[in-house]
Amino acid sequence: MTLVGCIGGGQLGRMLGLAGLPLGLRFRFLDPSPSAPAADVGELVVGAFDDPVALARLGAGADVVTYEFENVAVASVVQLGALPPYRALELGQDRLVEKEMFRRLGIPTARFGSLAETGLPALVKSRRLGYDGKGQRRLDADEVISDHELAEEIVAFDRELSIIAVRGTDGETRFWPLVENAHRDGILRVSRSPVQGAPQAEAEELAGRLLDELGYVGVLAFELFDVGGRLLANEFAPRVHNTGHWTIEGAVTSQFENHLRAILGLPLGATGAVGSSVMLNLIGGAPPSEQLLGLPGAHLHLYGKEPRRGRKIGHLTLVGADEETVAETLALVESAADG
Amino acid sequence: MTLVGCIGGGQLGRMLGLAGLPLGLRFRFLDPSPSAPAADVGELVVGAFDDPVALARLGAGADVVTYEFENVAVASVVQLGALPPYRALELGQDRLVEKEMFRRLGIPTARFGSLAETGLPALVKSRRLGYDGKGQRRLDADEVISDHELAEEIVAFDRELSIIAVRGTDGETRFWPLVENAHRDGILRVSRSPVQGAPQAEAEELAGRLLDELGYVGVLAFELFDVGGRLLANEFAPRVHNTGHWTIEGAVTSQFENHLRAILGLPLGATGAVGSSVMLNLIGGAPPSEQLLGLPGAHLHLYGKEPRRGRKIGHLTLVGADEETVAETLALVESAADG
Numbered sequence: 001m002t003l004v005g006c007i008g009g010g011q012l013g014r015m016l017g018l019a020g021l022p023l024g025l026r027f028r029f030l031d032p033s034p035s036a037p038a039a040d041v042g043e044l045v046v047g048a049f050d051d052p053v054a055l056a057r058l059g060a061g062a063d064v065v066t067y068e069f070e071n072v073a074v075a076s077v078v079q080l081g082a083l084p085p086y087r088a089l090e091l092g093q094d095r096l097v098e099k100e101m102f103r104r105l106g107i108p109t110a111r112f113g114s115l116a117e118t119g120l121p122a123l124v125k126s127r128r129l130g131y132d133g134k135g136q137r138r139l140d141a142d143e144v145i146s147d148h149e150l151a152e153e154i155v156a157f158d159r160e161l162s163i164i165a166v167r168g169t170d171g172e173t174r175f176w177p178l179v180e181n182a183h184r185d186g187i188l189r190v191s192r193s194p195v196q197g198a199p200q201a202e203a204e205e206l207a208g209r210l211l212d213e214l215g216y217v218g219v220l221a222f223e224l225f226d227v228g229g230r231l232l233a234n235e236f237a238p239r240v241h242n243t244g245h246w247t248i249e250g251a252v253t254s255q256f257e258n259h260l261r262a263i264l265g266l267p268l269g270a271t272g273a274v275g276s277s278v279m280l281n282l283i284g285g286a287p288p289s290e291q292l293l294g295l296p297g298a299h300l301h302l303y304g305k306e307p308r309r310g311r312k313i314g315h316l317t318l319v320g321a322d323e324e325t326v327a328e329t330l331a332l333v334e335s336a337a338d339g
Numbered sequence: 340m341t342l343v344g345c346i347g348g349g350q351l352g353r354m355l356g357l358a359g360l361p362l363g364l365r366f367r368f369l370d371p372s373p374s375a376p377a378a379d380v381g382e383l384v385v386g387a388f389d390d391p392v393a394l395a396r397l398g399a400g401a402d403v404v405t406y407e408f409e410n411v412a413v414a415s416v417v418q419l420g421a422l423p424p425y426r427a428l429e430l431g432q433d434r435l436v437e438k439e440m441f442r443r444l445g446i447p448t449a450r451f452g453s454l455a456e457t458g459l460p461a462l463v464k465s466r467r468l469g470y471d472g473k474g475q476r477r478l479d480a481d482e483v484i485s486d487h488e489l490a491e492e493i494v495a496f497d498r499e500l501s502i503i504a505v506r507g508t509d510g511e512t513r514f515w516p517l518v519e520n521a522h523r524d525g526i527l528r529v530s531r532s533p534v535q536g537a538p539q540a541e542a543e544e545l546a547g548r549l550l551d552e553l554g555y556v557g558v559l560a561f562e563l564f565d566v567g568g569r570l571l572a573n574e575f576a577p578r579v580h581n582t583g584h585w586t587i588e589g590a591v592t593s594q595f596e597n598h599l600r601a602i603l604g605l606p607l608g609a610t611g612a613v614g615s616s617v618m619l620n621l622i623g624g625a626p627p628s629e630q631l632l633g634l635p636g637a638h639l640h641l642y643g644k645e646p647r648r649g650r651k652i653g654h655l656t657l658v659g660a661d662e663e664t665v666a667e668t669l670a671l672v673e674s675a676a677d678g
Contacts, residue, residue: 022641026643040380266629269632
């Protein structure tokens with residue numbers, strides 16, 4: 001039986017396991033927490049992500065190893081020959097290197113680099129280890145920024161989009177319909193797909209350039225700003241992604257199943273939408289299941305995590321719901337958040 | 340966190356677990372085999388199904404207990420207060436008692452009882468513990484049949500149908516679209532749903548009578564013969580059922596999720612079809628996953644069981660596939676069977 005190793009045993013690992021068990025796969029996860037969410041669907045190796053001994057235990061007998069977060073050490077991925085390929089991880093871990101690659105590939109971005117290049121006001125971000133809005137600040141007056149930081153033009157975008165893509169070992173590439181995302185306090189709250197009038201072909205063309213450049217294998221999420229119909233690349237994540245959770249019920253094949261198919265060299269599944277989906281993150285807390293499951297078209301995903309302020313403990317996908325139901329559900333979810 | 344106990348850790352338990360983990364449930368299974376398929380999605384208590392000590396270990400701390408096969412001892416279900424209610428199990432375990440109940444409820448059946456009642460030729464079945472065609476024989480000449488047996492009229496049916504139903508603790512009842520089933524050698528090979536021109540309303544009416552009579556809670560499968568447009572009840576199973584596996588991808592809510600919702604007193608999910616589904620059992624062996632996953636609309640479910648002659652090791656559901664693809668896939672699956 002095929003064994004998949006995964007660096008990280010959070011909710012993404014858990015959903016990979018739920019998608020992979022029906023394919024006859026078995027799973028082993030590496031996580032420092034003995035109560036990691038993925039432990040319900042596979043063996044758990046408790047250890048540090050960068051501990052070579054723990055990594056060796058993760059990899060022992062595994063047919064393939066993958067990872068579920070983008071701050072994993074490149075050395076760990078190299079040690080285990082994990083997929084997606086380490087080069088994608090390495091390039092994505094430095095915002096400046098990432099954006100320079102976009103520029104080299106002719107993928108449009110907001111202006112970036114020094115304050116001289118961006119003008120003021122600007123967003124200053126740490127080059128490494130920033131996510132969910134941590135490690136970034138707005139600058140309205142000139143200031144010396146360090147070599148570990150990067151200035152970015154503040155873009156008045158119309159909407160935040162992302163495209164989830166998958167590329168197989170044979171180079172075949174597929175894309176799910178574009179997703180429109182809403183963040184608050186730097187955390188994703190809502191994703192919708194498909195998006196009315198979305199520039200699907202252009203997004204696929206840009207993401208395809210990136211995937212081919214990286215010799216990518218697996219699922220990749222590519223975040224974009226839509227500025228008056230023009231797409232600007234923000235960043236990519238070399239993994240399954242929160243803005244692709246709607247694909248579990250909302251697409252023929254989910255991002256989780258296709259990631260596994262890709263890294264195992266299996267044929268990719270169809271990525272078309274099966275309806276109109278809205279995904280709501282459950283952050284800090286969740287309304288009672290009785291309430292959520294009574295909503296039409298609701299699919300609940302709890303990650304088995306204790307509620308804690310700002311923590312994603314689950315998500316809810318509404319397929320085919322009207323806008324009124326979506327608005328009411330959003331209010332319900334927000335009122336339970338951080339409760 | 341809610342803990343669900345399940346008597347039996349086969350593929351049905353495994354699929355209950357896969358449906359229930361996203362709802363934030365945890366699982367514990369009782370099975371005599373240490374390699375039971377459900378062990379991948381929950382804790383496994385290894386023991387005999389009728390061992391009171393093992394049953395007590397299964398039930399300890401569980402919020403609800405259910406079962407995944409219909410030959411579980413009634414005493415075990417009573418001991419744990421398991422759902423569906425023991426009365427449904429008890430009535431269904433004796434074919435004669437079951438059919439007498441159908442008659443009492445005005446649910447049409449083929450003639451049954453003694454050979455005098457059925458005429459010849461007739462099918463003679465053991466009253467208890469028969470499934471998958473085991474324990475039945477055709478009788479063309481008169482013979483003394485034992486008290487442990489039951490004669491049934493041989494019906495020239497046009498098609499075998501089943502309806503999967505779910506009833507909540509509050510008595511709310513929902514039905515999935517009718518399923519058309521094809522057996523060979525007494526084992527289910529193919530299920531299709533929805534069925535063109537199926538007598539949905541009549542089937543729901545008959546199944547509803549049965550559910551209400553039993554004060555049922557959970558999913559129930561009701562097998563019917565269609566004889567020139569007239570429905571005759573064959574038998575029911577008080578559990579999730581092979582002829583309902585297509586609901587995982589082919590319906591808004593699967594039989595597995597709704598069974599859990601029902602026994603936990605949660606609102607039931609919608610049971611409508613999301614397309615046209617064909618489910619093929621993988622028996623004795625399976626074609627390579629590379630082949631199956633390359634088929635359009637294919638969803639693979641392997642149960643983690645070693646191939647063995649006549650053993651169901653998985654199933655494949657094709658959603659929205661044309662008849663040609665279905666026929667080709669069936670040939671592929673049959674050629675790998677018992678290989």
